[in-house]
Amino acid sequence: MDEALLRSLTPRAITALVRRGADFPAAEDAVQDALVEAVRVWPADRPHDPAGWLVTVAWRKFLDAARADTARRRREVRVEREPAPGPAPAADDTLQLYFLCAHPSLTPASAVALTLRAVGGLTTRQIAEAYLVPEATMAQRISRAKRTVSGAPLDRPGDVATVLRVLYLVFNEGYSGDVDLAAEAIRLTRRLAVQVDHPEPAGLLALMLLHHARRAARTAPDGSLVPLAEQDRGRWDTALISEGVGILQAALARDRLGEFQAQAAVAALHADAPTAEETDWVQIVEWYDELMRLTDSPVVRLNRAVAVGEADGPRAGLAALAGVEAALPRRTAVAAYLHERDGNLATAARLYAEAALRAPNLAERDHLTRQAARLNARRSP
Template sequence: MTVTDRQPAVGGVDEALLRSVIPAVIGVLVRRGADFASAEDAVQEALVEALRAWGEDPPRDPRSWLTKVAWRKFIDATRSETSRRRREERVDAEPPPGPGAATDDTLRLYFLCAHPSLTAASAVALTLRAVGGLTTRQIARAYLVPEATMAQRISRAKRTIADVDLDQPGDIATVVRVLYLAFNEGYSGDVDLAAEAIRVTRQLKGLTDHPEVAGLLALMLLHHARRAARTRPDGSLVPLAEQDRTLWDTSLIAEGVEVLQAALAQDRLGEYQAQAAVAALHADARTAEETDWVQVVEWYDELVRITDSPIARLNRAVAVGEADGPRAGLAALAALDRSLPRYSAVAAYLHERDGDLATAARLYVEAAAAASNLAERDHLTRQAARINAALRG
């Protein structure tokens, strides 16, 4: 049982506060010599102790309290007959309680959880648990897998990084990629991973002024702002052009644009800033028809230059089709690999715009068969049925 199995403010304890200090406390323990897995377990035990001990009167410095208790938990758990003397010497050398260098430790913990030796799935799960403070059960429910399966995945990840030195320099690009993957998981079960990814990315932004961290946060905020308009009450998808823009969250849009502008001002353009700029242009348009597609194409040009991503080129083809007409979009599409995800869906849309309904219907059917989820398959099947009905009429 961990603190995040409970609801916020249980017994007067502020769960959000506890979760916010988890990475700093783990980082301090690892800095003192604990291995990552033992440190994470000790912090979880300290959190349970906090629920019992704090009641309505939490300490003035919750992080220092948790650090002290977690360190003792670690010492108790690792003391044994064969290593008693070494552990007792470590207790004697215990640093005095206090805030310590929490910022550096926390940032290094992000790097550790997103270590390149981990698979993407393991890195996301470990980040959500150690940095985000979610329980194994919550993460398992979000991924729709058994709790035992997720526990094994997290345990394997811990073993993989057991001997990684926390002092080794980390790769912020890997951390950002892991958070981006977590955000894209969206919502399932009882955990909103998109919201969790935004929360954790906000924390990371407070630790570093790297423009791509800000770019990712802006991208998340701008996409999340459209969430309420993306589906109908029956669960079917609503394309961007058809969304009710009055449902968009204007406060998230304003924040996302502000964060993006500050990142762009650093003049160190990266892929997430470029993606966020595209999202900002969509958010800025009062209607789909008012979208500045010429600027969207220009930002996709930047994104292609930075990443040379086939997916970026695919999305650019759509933007070219809107800016310069469907035949220009089809010409841009022709240079790409037909096996790309969503290639057939994009081709279908552009052929429909160009008036070739028979080809569009066939491609929508092809796209539906290749769709990765039920909602997308449903949407593409409806598109094919709509066009076939028009052809028969």
């Protein structure tokens, strides 16, 4: 069974049903039922037109559900008068489904879950395992999201920026369970970049590829984190780096700079440096200045402080860090790093220990705890 094919056909089937009058929750349920049927039937009798088969079977599933629901009798009469769909429409409405799943009324967590389910074609179990929550909890989250967007038309312009943020949230979840969310986000972003005539989706794709290229070097065999400066650059995926840089250059050439293109430019400069010492920190600071102009987000200011500390010295970095709010996650860890580089080991050790208590995950907490212990050992007689 070609699972990748079924997942790629899922959004087309959902949008075909919605355009024929099904509401989103009913269309999504019907397509999921059709996918189960495909898994049962296709190994022995694969259709010549898989997309058309999936739409047809999903439409029949929808009609069956409508007949069983007394409250929908009136709509059943209307839909039964229409001819059953034959081949799937040539137009790919996946882009509109991206917009629907990134509806502004949804929370980020719900938008991510609905995108993975409807556009990515993942099962509720797979999504739940990826996010380390019970399947029932994820099912409720997805059901609420479907009810929220039910009735929203597919033909209204959507917000590409919101879709990109949702996909980046998926990418940053990384890997857990049997679903590689980073790879899934890359796959979905590739499809989006083809459909949207704007360089920002390409910028996000380049950013994902450049980050993903370093994945193998980010952790040691024991699972501990390896900071960028200490990573074995021989383990970086040069093919992904080359592809990411090429996509970024084409996007930048369109002269419509956006935040993901600027972030990708920073990632490309890191990837281009043969060693950590040869990193062009001055140019990285310039790109963070562009990001400040585009977004002025606290995270950008935090990352810029690190870059300033590398380009102009740790005291300049600490001065830049002073403008970053104290409650921002990872600010304390950055302060610890800059104080260590400035030679203030006592303060750095204390701040590493504080940062460990606020770490968002176990791997980061362990890394920061080891940093504090390392400095305390250096200070001991």
